Each structure stands twice: as C-alpha cells, then as structure tokens.
Amino acid sequence: MTRLNRLPRPPPPRTGAGYVLVGALVIMVLVGSVAATWLRHLQLELGGAPESAPVIRAREAAESALHFGRQTLRTGRALGTSIVTDGELQASVDMADLGGDRVSLLARANDSSGTRATTLVEVERLRLVEASDPDGLPMLSETLAASLLADPAVPKTYFFSDQTLTGVDLTGLVVIGDGVTVRFDDVTISGALISEDVLIPGPFGGYLASQAPRATVVSSLRINPAAFLPGVAVLMPDGVLADEAGGVRIQLAGDVVAHEVALVGSGAIHGQVASVMSPAVDAVIDRPGHGRGPVAWAADLVLGVAGTPSLFVHLPRLSTAGQLGAIRDHFAP
Amino acid sequence: MTLIEVLAASVVSAVAVVAAGYAMDAAVSTRATLDGDSVEASLVAREVYELARALPRAPSGSVAARNATELQALDSLVGALFQPPMRADKTRDNTRAAWKQDVQLELFSLDDLQTSTGEDPALGVPEGAERLYRVTVTVVDDRGTSRDFRWWLHP
Numbered sequence: 001m002t003r004l005n006r007l008p009r010p011p012p013p014r015t016g017a018g019y020v021l022v023g024a025l026v027i028m029v030l031v032g033s034v035a036a037t038w039l040r041h042l043q044l045e046l047g048g049a050p051e052s053a054p055v056i057r058a059r060e061a062a063e064s065a066l067h068f069g070r071q072t073l074r075t076g077r078a079l080g081t082s083i084v085t086d087g088e089l090q091a092s093v094d095m096a097d098l099g100g101d102r103v104s105l106l107a108r109a110n111d112s113s114g115t116r117a118t119t120l121v122e123v124e125r126l127r128l129v130e131a132s133d134p135d136g137l138p139m140l141s142e143t144l145a146a147s148l149l150a151d152p153a154v155p156k157t158y159f160f161s162d163q164t165l166t167g168v169d170l171t172g173l174v175v176i177g178d179g180v181t182v183r184f185d186d187v188t189i190s191g192a193l194i195s196e197d198v199l200i201p202g203p204f205g206g207y208l209a210s211q212a213p214r215a216t217v218v219s220s221l222r223i224n225p226a227a228f229l230p231g232v233a234v235l236m237p238d239g240v241l242a243d244e245a246g247g248v249r250i251q252l253a254g255d256v257v258a259h260e261v262a263l264v265g266s267g268a269i270h271g272q273v274a275s276v277m278s279p280a281v282d283a284v285i286d287r288p289g290h291g292r293g294p295v296a297w298a299a300d301l302v303l304g305v306a307g308t309p310s311l312f313v314h315l316p317r318l319s320t321a322g323q324l325g326a327i328r329d330h331f332a333p
Numbered sequence: 334m335t336l337i338e339v340l341a342a343s344v345v346s347a348v349a350v351v352a353a354g355y356a357m358d359a360a361v362s363t364r365a366t367l368d369g370d371s372v373e374a375s376l377v378a379r380e381v382y383e384l385a386r387a388l389p390r391a392p393s394g395s396v397a398a399r400n401a402t403e404l405q406a407l408d409s410l411v412g413a414l415f416q417p418p419m420r421a422d423k424t425r426d427n428t429r430a431a432w433k434q435d436v437q438l439e440l441f442s443l444d445d446l447q448t449s450t451g452e453d454p455a456l457g458v459p460e461g462a463e464r465l466y467r468v469t470v471t472v473v474d475d476r477g478t479s480r481d482f483r484w485w486l487h488p
Contacts, residue, residue, distance in 0.1 A: 022338065025345035032352035040355075053372045057482075060379065064484040067465060071443060071487045075463050084446055086467065086483040 057089060058117035061109035065091035066121060069105040073125060079103065101125040131276045134204035134237035137257050138274055138301040140229075142201045148173065149199045154228045155191070164218070172226070175199065176213035176239065183244065185218040191226040192254070195236040204238045207259050207276065213239035217248045217263070225254040231298030233271060234258060250285065255298045272297055371480065378470040378482035381434050383421035385410055385468050390488055392457040401425075407486075408455040410436045410468070418472075431475035439467045446485075458488045 065084040072079070072095060079095040084107075091109040098104055105121040131137045140148070148154055155172030164183040172191045175198075176182050195213040197204055213236055215221075223233040233254030234241055241258040243250075248265035255271035261279040268286040273279050281287070297303060385407060393406035398413040401423040413436040418426040426432070438454040443463045450464070458464045466486040473479045 019338075021342055022345060025342060025349060028349045029345055029352060032349055036352050036355045053375055056372060056375050060375075060382075060482075060484065064486075067485040067487040068443065068446075071463070071465055074461055074487070075443070077443065077463070084485065086446075086485060088481070088483060 055117065058109040059119075061086060061089040061091045062107040062117040062119040065093045065107040065109065066105055066119065069093045069095055069107065069121075069123075073103060073123065098122070131237075131274070133276060134207055134259055137237040137259075137276065138255070138297060138303050139237060139257075140198060140235070140300060141302050144300055145199050145201070148228065151228070158196075160196075173199075173229075176215060176236070178211045178213060178238075181214040181216060183216045183218045184221040186220050187222070189221075189223045191223075192229050192232045193223060193234045193236065193241075195239045197238055198235050207238060211238075212259065215239065215241050215258075217241075217243040217250060217265070218245075220249040220251075220267075222251040223253065225298075229298075229300055231255055231271060232257075232300060233269075235301075255301065257301070371474065371478075374472045374474055374478075374480045375482055377418050377426070377429065377432060377434065378472045378480075380419060380421045380426070381410070381413075381415075381436055381470045382468055382482075382484045382486075384419065384423065385466075385484075385486055387421070390457060390460065392455060396455050407438070407466070408457060411438045411455045412436070429475070433471075433473040435471040435473070437469045437471075439469070441465050441467055460488050462488050464488055 064086060068082060068084045072082070072093075079097055081092060081094045084091045084093055089109055091107055094104075094106040094108075096104045096106075101124055103123045103125060105123060107119045107121075109117045149156075156175055157170055157172065158175045158177065159180055159182045160177040162181045164185060165187050166185040167187075169188045170191070171189075174182075174189050174191065174193045175196055176193070177196045193215055215234070215236065225232055231254045233252040234256040236258045239258050240260045240262075241256065242260070242262040243265055246264050248263075248267075250263060250265060250267035250269070252267075252269045252271065256269060256273045258275050260277040261273055261275045261281065263280070263285060264282045266282070266285060268288065269281065270288055273281060273287075384404070388404070388409070389406045391406060392408040395403050395405045395409050396411045396413075398404045398409040399415070401419070403409055404413075404419075404423055414433065415425075415436075416433040417430045418432050418434045420426055439449040440452045440454050440458065441448070441464065442450055443465060446465070449467075452458070452464075454466060466488065468484045468486050470482045470484075471479055472482065
C-alpha cells in the first residue's frame with residue numbers, strides 16, 4: 001500500500017475582518033478621547049469663567065467678607081486672620097498692618113473646588129475719637145509726659161488756685177491744677193496749656209465737674225505750640241476750655257483736646273478739636289481745613305485704636321501667589 | 334480571528350467604554366455648571382445687596398417694604414418682598430414680572446458669625462457696634478425655583 005505524502009493544508013485565506021474591527025475600535029477611541037478632552041476643557045472653562053455661578057458666588061463672598069474687615073477696623077479690634085462664613089460659602093479675611101495708618105485686607109472665598117476668588121484692598125485709616133470719658137481722648141504717652149516733666153529746658157508754670165492772667169506772655173507748659181479756674185485776659189502762650197493730670201501717670205477716671213481744671217478766655221488767648229510739643233495747643237482731657245462771654249478772640253495754632261470745649265467769639269483754630277461733650281465752636285471761628293478731609297493729628301498724641309477706612313485701593317483679581325507678592329511689594333516695599 | 338486580535342479588541346473596547354463614560358460625566362458637569370446654579374438668580378439677588386449698601390443705616394420706622402416709596406432706610410428691608418424684583422436704583426425689573434425677592438436681615442456679633450444675636454435689625458445698631466448685618470435674599474424665579482443668597486453688611 002502506497003502511503004501518499006499529504007501536502008500541508010494551506011492556511012485559510014485571511015479575510016481582514018479582525019483588522020477592520022480593531023481599526024474601527026481604534027477610531028472610536030480616538031474620537032471618544034477627543035470628545036472627552038473637549039468636554040473636559042469646556043467644563044473647566046465654564047467653571048472658571050467670570051460669569052459662571054460658582055465664581056460669582058465666591059467673588060461676592062470675598063467682597064462680602066470685606067465688610068467684616070471694615071467693621072474690625074471701625075471697632076478697633078485686633079488685626080489678623082478671620083474666617084467669615086455666610087452659611088453657605090466660607091471666606092477668610094487677612095488683615096495686616098502696613099505701618100502708619102495703612103492696612104491691607106485680603107479676602108479669599110472658597111467653594112468645593114478650592115480658592116475661587118481673591119480680593120485685596122489697601123485701606124488708609126482715619127483715626128476716630130469717640131470718647132465717652134477723658135481716657136478716651138487723645139493723650140500723651142506716659143513716657144513723653146514723664147520726659148517733659150523731667151526736662152528742665154521745658155518751662156512750666158503751675159496754677160493751683162484760681163487766678164486771672166492779664167496781659168501776660170507765658171512760655172512752656174502752662175499747667176492748671178484740679179478744680180482750678182484760670183482766666184485768660186489778653187494772654188499769649190508759646191507752648192501748651194495742659195491740665196495737671198496730663199503729667200501724672202495713670203488713667204484720668206471719670207469726669208468730675210467739681211475737680212475739672214478750667215481755662216476761661218476773658219478777652220483774648222493766643223497759643224503757639226512749641227518745639228517740645230509740636231501741634232498741641234490745649235490738652236485738658238479732664239478739663240474745660242470756654243470763654244466767659246461773647247466777643248473774645250482766640251488764636252490756637254494746634255490741636256485742642258478737652259472734656260468740654262465751648263468757644264463763642266472770633267479767631268482761628270489751626271488743628272483738631274476733640275472733646276467728650278460735643279464741641280461748641282462758634283462758626284465765626286475759622287478752622288482751616290476743617291470739614292474738607294482728614295487732617296493729621298499732632299504726632300505726639302496717642303489716639304485710640306478705632307478708625308474708619310478713608311481710602312480704598314481695590315486691586316484687581318489675582319491669578320498667582322507671585323502676583324500677590326509683587327503687588328504687596330509695590331505698596332509696602 | 335486569533336486570540337491576540339480578540340485580546341486587542343477587548344482592550345480597545347474597554348478604553349472606548351471608559352472614554353465614553355468620562356465624556357458623559359463631563360457633559361453632565363458642564364450642564365450643571367450652566368443650568369444648575371442660575372447666574373440670573375444671583376444677579377437678581379445682588380440688586381438687593383447693592384440697594385442695601387446704599388440705604389441709610391438709621392432706622393426709618395418703615396419696615397417690610399413692598400415698593401420703592403417704602404424703601405427709606407436699611408430697616409425697610411426687614412421682611413421686604415418685591416415682585417417684580419427691585420433693582421438697586423429702586424426701579425422695578427418688569428422683564429421678570431413673575432420673579433420675587435424675599436429679603437431678611439439678621440444681626441451677628443463679630444465674635445460669632447454662626448449664630449444670630451437675636452437682636453431686632455429694625456432697631457438698628459450704632460456704626461461702631463461690633464455687629465454685622467446678614468442680608469439674605471431668597472429669589473424665586475418664574476418656574477418656582479427658590480434660591481438663597483447671603484451677604485454681610487456693616488452697620
């Protein structure tokens with residue numbers, strides 16, 4: 001029997017169906033990937049668009065949080081970082097003293113995606129004097145008061161009993177004791193008029209009318225502040241500055257601080273007036289610069305901590321921390 | 334079709350399914366961004382906030398305002414209801430006649446912004462008080478959808 005040699009079976013013809021399937025699927029993946037990438041891009045773009053709702057909410061939460069910063073300045077609370085939540089979004093307010101009367105308020109609001117809005121405001125504070133007693137009024141620091149008291153180059157004239165000064169020129173500190181009334185009749189002071197307790201360390205305590213030092217202008221009083229206490233004309237937080245009758249003339253070339261200020265007459269006050277009682281200053285008395293904007297206080301006076309924002313600089317939205325640093329460096333190098 | 338071809342096809346199919354799912358998720362998120370939280374409602378609410386900022390703080394005695402005439406001071410916004418919505422310039426937004434703005438004011442201490450002090454905002458507080466007003470504006474659109482928007486406001 002002859003054994004036939006079998007030829008190997010030829011492989012089945014390739015139809016190419018598998019490659020077509022793979023090719024179709026690859027195209028599907030490519031198209032799907034492109035679509036997914038585009039939609040993701042669209043999603044991110046809309047999420048970060050200025051007009052999208054989450055961004056608007058975050059931005060307004062940051063703006064809203066600035067009211068907290070404003071009230072913090074207004075009430076004289078300590079600066080720092082605070083969390084402000086309105087029940088839905090949470091914002092943080094960073095308040096930093098930039099020196100002088102400048103403060104930065106940085107408000108950031110977050111939503112579930114993280115920080116979405118940042119608002120940076122630079123504030124120029126205008127110091128407020130809202131005193132309900134003598135201790136709330138501007139004062140000298142205890143250090144300065146002690147140095148003035150000890151300085152022999154600063155003449156001091158004390159009045160511990162009621163007196164009337166007529167046609168006198170005084171130099172240095174004119175000190176009126178507790179419960180003493182000094183009447184000024186054509187007097188010039190090159191220095192400052194102060195109450196006795198200004199030179200004594202410690203608080204004034206409550207105001208007692210019977211113990212108040214009183215400076216009463218009879219005809220005319222001129223005070224020109226001296227170099228040892230520039231810009232300060234009258235400093236009697238526990239006292240009264242008044243005139244005895246109409247027709248007096250005053251020229252006060254510095255700040256006036258007293259528990260009560262009541263001046264009817266003519267002349268000029270070239271400085272701030274602060275008092276516990278509402279000051280009664282005749283409209284005829286000229287007050288250069290008064291009412292036209294912030295006027296600086298004498299540098300040696302210690303004011304309270306409360307202040308109100310007088311100037312806002314609203315900086316544009318920030319994109320990076322580096323930009324924030326650059327802006328801060330620009331304002332506070 | 335060989336085993337290798339089948340495996341390759343399976344991998345490619347899996348990738349395609351994942352890509353499609355991801356695309357659908359992104360599409361849904363995009364739609365939510367567009368429609369889920371209405372920009373329009375927030376802008377309608379903001380008109381009241383802008384209005385509140387400009388109103389005098391000293392109480393007027395006219396509370397729960399319903400129209401521009403009754404809007405005299407901040408206390409007028411306590412319980413105020415406007416339909417059509419009120420704009421910041423005290424004019425009506427008649428293009429959204431069916432929309433409503435429901436306004437509430439509360440007072441909070443600077444020390445605790447979570448819990449209202451319970452003080453009556455209609456009585457006002459001094460400018461230097463350690464308080465903040467919280468203005469809540471509930472906007473109801475023409476489909477009846479209600480959304481709340483809140484802002485802080487200094488005395």
